[in-house]
Amino acid sequence: SAQLIDGKARAAALRAEVAQGVAAFTAAHGRAPGLTVVLVGDDPASAVYVGSKGKATREAGMVSGEYRLPADTAEADLLALIAQLNADPAVDGILVQMPLPRHIDSDRVIAAIDPAKDVDGLHPVNTGLLVSGRKGLVPCTPSGCMLLITEAMGNIAGAEAVVIGRSILVGKPMAALLTNASATVTLAHSRTRDLAAHVARADIVVAAVGIPNMVQGDWIKPGACVIDVGINRIALPDGKSRLIGDVDFAAAASRAGWITPVPGGVGPMTIACLLANTLAAAHARA
Numbered sequence: 001s002a003q004l005i006d007g008k009a010r011a012a013a014l015r016a017e018v019a020q021g022v023a024a025f026t027a028a029h030g031r032a033p034g035l036t037v038v039l040v041g042d043d044p045a046s047a048v049y050v051g052s053k054g055k056a057t058r059e060a061g062m063v064s065g066e067y068r069l070p071a072d073t074a075e076a077d078l079l080a081l082i083a084q085l086n087a088d089p090a091v092d093g094i095l096v097q098m099p100l101p102r103h104i105d106s107d108r109v110i111a112a113i114d115p116a117k118d119v120d121g122l123h124p125v126n127t128g129l130l131v132s133g134r135k136g137l138v139p140c141t142p143s144g145c146m147l148l149i150t151e152a153m154g155n156i157a158g159a160e161a162v163v164i165g166r167s168i169l170v171g172k173p174m175a176a177l178l179t180n181a182s183a184t185v186t187l188a189h190s191r192t193r194d195l196a197a198h199v200a201r202a203d204i205v206v207a208a209v210g211i212p213n214m215v216q217g218d219w220i221k222p223g224a225c226v227i228d229v230g231i232n233r234i235a236l237p238d239g240k241s242r243l244i245g246d247v248d249f250a251a252a253a254s255r256a257g258w259i260t261p262v263p264g265g266v267g268p269m270t271i272a273c274l275l276a277n278t279l280a281a282a283h284a285r286a
């Protein structure tokens with residue numbers, strides 16, 4: 001049965017590494033790296049994410065900035081704030097929490113962020129650098145997945161990889177990272193025919209769909225590395241709820257070589273990679 005990939009422990013190690021790097025940066029430059037998060041509206045899940053990002057930023061020794069704007073904020077006012085943060089030398093990373101209220105064009109907002117401060121890696125310049133295999137800021141969740149995969153498997157050149165889901169946040173950058181590491185990549189999505197057959201060939205499976213237990217255990221190639229990005233909240237009969245992934249964990253674990261749990265797999269890596277991106281952005285601007 002599969003080796004469990006402990007994302008929580010790996011993330012704690014990465015955060016400790018970043019904290020050391022932050023201390024060195026601060027000693028060398030006389031200021032700590034700064035990450036500013038912008039939240040528009042009062043979506044409770046987004047508010048929790050913003051809170052935990054701020055806490056992790058401070059714990060790493062960085063300066064955490066936070067703007068919580070009302071849901072009816074005009075797009076022009078958000079763009080003006082971004083321009084101000086772009087110009088602020090103390091701000092190394094800018095993160096606008098998604099999703100934005102419907103009256104705001106999120107593409108326009110992302111494009112307004114200085115690519116050198118775009119620690120979410122969503123600006124078209126960073127997307128282009130990633131696809132070109134050049135240095136830029138890479139989206140946090142796929143970078144976290146990549147760290148877990150290469151730590152489990154070592155060199156993945158020539159490996160067959162199937163990524164399920166083609167979002168700009170996870171699936172597409174994940175496919176680019178695997179391609180840059182010389183895996184042979186299949187990017188599957190809602191229109192894919194016979195997903196089971198694709199997954200059955202895969203040495204690496206990354207599921208980023210948002211459908212609980214959609215990847216069946218008996219699809220998995222024996223020995224494969226299974227990375228479950230999905231976070232789905234499931235109601236329990238007793239009125240409580242719990243989080244499960246996109247992969248039928250118990251069945252997949254009996255065939256896989258490595259597998260990430262949900263929670264405690266990919267999730268903790270995302271914030272750790274955000275901190276790493278902020279430190280990298282600070283170094284690049286110093």
Ligand code: NAD
Pocket residue numbers: 141164165166167168169170171188189190191192195208209210211229230231232266267268270
């Ligand atoms: P999304 O909704 O933007 O994209 C989902 C993708 O799944 C789409 O590309 C779609 O084509 C594909 N899809 C839908 N139905 C499918 C099917 N039947 N077969 C194959 N593909 C199908 O979602 P996202 O932002 O990429 O997030 C995916 C999941 O990952 C969600 O559960 C989300 O909560 C989770 N997530 C976790 C983290 C983390 O830090 N662990 C970060 C981001 C997202």
